[in-house]
Amino acid sequence: MNLFSVALKNLARKKVRTALTVGGVAIAIAVLVSLWGFDTGYQRSLNNDIDKMGYQVLVTAKGCPYEAATLMLQGGGGLRYMNEDVYKRISGDARIDKITPQLVATAYDPGKQSGRGGISLYMGIADSYLTLKPWSKFKSGKWFSDENALEAIMGYEVAEYEQRSVGDKILIPGRNEILTVVGIFERNGTQDDGIVFLPLKVAQKIFEVPDKLTGIGIKLKDMAQLSKFEEDLYNEPGIQIISLAQVKGTILNLVSSAKAMTNSVALIAVIIAVIGVVNTILMSVFERTSEIGVMKAIGASRLDIFRIIWVETTFICVFGGVLGNIMALLGGKTIEYILKSVLPYAPKGHLVVITPHILTLSFFGAVIMGLVAGLYPAFRASSMKPIEAIRKGE
Amino acid sequence: MKNTIIKAAELTKVYIRGTEEVYAVNGINLDITDGDFIALMGPSGSGKTTLLDLIGCLDSISSGSLEVFGKDVSRVKESKLVGLRRGHIGFIFQDFLLIPSLTAIENVELSLYFARKPQDRKKLVQLFEKVGLGHRINHLPKEMSGGERQRVAIARALAVSPKFLIADEPTGNLDTKSSQEIFDIFKNINKSEGLTIILATHNPKLGSQADHIIYLKDGKVVSKEESSLY
C-alpha cells in the first residue's frame, strides 16, 4: 500500500463522478491542442503556399489590397487588368532576378461539384514561369510546344478530378475553344494544383483580354532593395505592388482576431475544467471527513493526507490530458473541415497540425492544472483535526 | 515492578459551547501501568471518549498534566501529536472506520505505511489468523459483517506493534455474541502479549471482565456506587 494506490482506489470508488470530471478536463485539453495545432498548421501551410509561389513581389492592377491578397494566393492576382507594356517596361530593371507575367481567368463550369456548378481557374503563363518555380515537375507530358498553341497543362488535382491525361481534349465552358492537354504537373501542395495553365497569348485571346495581364511575379536579386524598387514603381499608373511578406502579415492579421476569440474560448474551457476538478475533489474530501480523521489518528501526517488528495487531482488531470490529446488527434480532421469553410483564406495542406511538441506541452499543461487544482482541496483535507473529523463523520 | 506508561494529574479538557464551558474531563488523576487492561465506564456524556482522546494524543489538553511514555504531552504542540501516536498507539472505534475503498489487508497495510513500518504480508496473514479472519483478508469492508470489520480494525491497530490500545466502545455496534468474541480477542492479546488496553464500554458484563474498571461521571472519576449507573 502506498499513497498512489490509495488515491487510485478512491477515484475508482466513484466511477461516474471521476469519469465526468476527467471528461471535462479532456474537452478543455482537446480544445487547447486543436487550437495550437491550428496555429502551427495554418502558419505552416501559409508559408508553404507563399514560398512555392517562387516570387516575393507581385505587381497587380490597383484595387483593394485585401481582395488582391486573397485572390492572388488563389491564383495570382485580383481580376483587374493592367496593360502588358508595364511588363515590358519593368522587365529590364537590373535589380530583377526573375520575372514572369500572368493572366488569371475564371469560367463557370455547371458540371463541377457533381452538377452543383463551380468556378474553374485558368492561368495564362509564359516560359519564364518555370524559372520562378524550378521545383515544378511534370507528372506526365511536357511544356507547351508553342506560345500560340491551343494547349493546356493541368494542375495535379484538376487533372485527377476531371480524370484527364495527356492527349485529352478539354473545352473551356462558355468559350468555344478546344485545347489539347500536353502536360500534367506533379502535386506541389499549393493552389497551383487546382489550376489549368494555358500559354499567355492563347489565354489573352480566349478570354478576350488582348495585351492584358492580371499580375507580374518578380523575384529580386536582393530583397533589401524591395522598398526602393517599390518607390520607383510608384510612377507607373494603375498598378500596385504587393510584397508577399505583406500578404502574409495581412492574412495572419485576419486570422489573429479570430484566434483571439478562440483562445479565450480555450481559456474558459480550462478554467471551467479546473473549477470542476476542484469541486469534485472538495466534495469527495468532505464526504471522506471521518476517513481522513481516522488516517490521521493512526499516524498519517498532514503531508501524507495532502499528498493523497494532490495525487488524486493530478491523476484526474493526467487522464484528462491523455484523453484530450487522443480526442484532438481523432477530431483534427473534423475541425479542419469546419475551419476551411469559415476562414477568409484557407491555404492548401493541413490546417491543423498536431506536433509531438504540442502533445507534450498540453500533457504537462494538464499535469500543472492538476497540481494547481489540487492545492486547495489537499490543504483543506490536511488541515482537518483528527477527532473533529472522526466525530463529524459519526 | 512494572512501568507507568500513562500518568495523568488534574487532567482537564474544557469545551466551549456557545458561551458555556463544558468540563468534559474535569481534574482526573490516573496511573496506567504497562500490561493493564482497563475498562472505562460511565453514563453517556460522562467524558469517556474525551479522556480516551487525550490519552491517545488525539487532542490537546486544557489544563493539568499528562505524561505518555514519560513525555509531557501538554508541552507538545497539537501538530506534533501525530509523532507521538504514530506506531505507538492503536485505535479502535465504535463504527470501525475502515477505508471503504481498501480491502481488509490493504487497510492494515495502509496503517503500516503511515507508521513508516515494513509491510510484511506473511506476518499480516498470521495477524489476521490471530483475530480470526484468516479467510477474508481480500474482502472489502462492505462485504463483511460488523464483527468481521471490527476484527480488521483490531488487526490494523495491532499491526504497527503499538505500546497500548485505545478502544472506544468497540462493541457498541455489535450483537451480544460478536461483542463477547471481540472482547475475548482483547483479553487474549492482553494476557498473551501483555499489551496495555484501555477500553470504554456501556456493557457491564464486558466491563467486569477487565482487570480494573474506572467509573466516570461528569468528567470525574467516581466510585462504582457514586457512578449511579448499575
Ligand SMILES: Nc1ncnc2c1ncn2[C@@H]1O[C@H](COP(=O)(O)OP(=O)(O)OP(=O)(O)O)[C@@H](O)[C@H]1O
Ligand atoms: N467537540 C465538543 N464540543 C463541545 N462539547 C463536547 C465536544 N465533545 C464532547 N463534548 C461534551 O463533552 C462531554 C463528554 O463527552 P464524551 O463524548 O466524552 O462522553 P462519553 O462518555 O464518551 O459519552 P458516550 O457514552 O455517549 O459516548 C459531553 O457533555 C459532550 O457533550
Ligand SMILES: [Mg+2]
Ligand atoms: Mg463516547
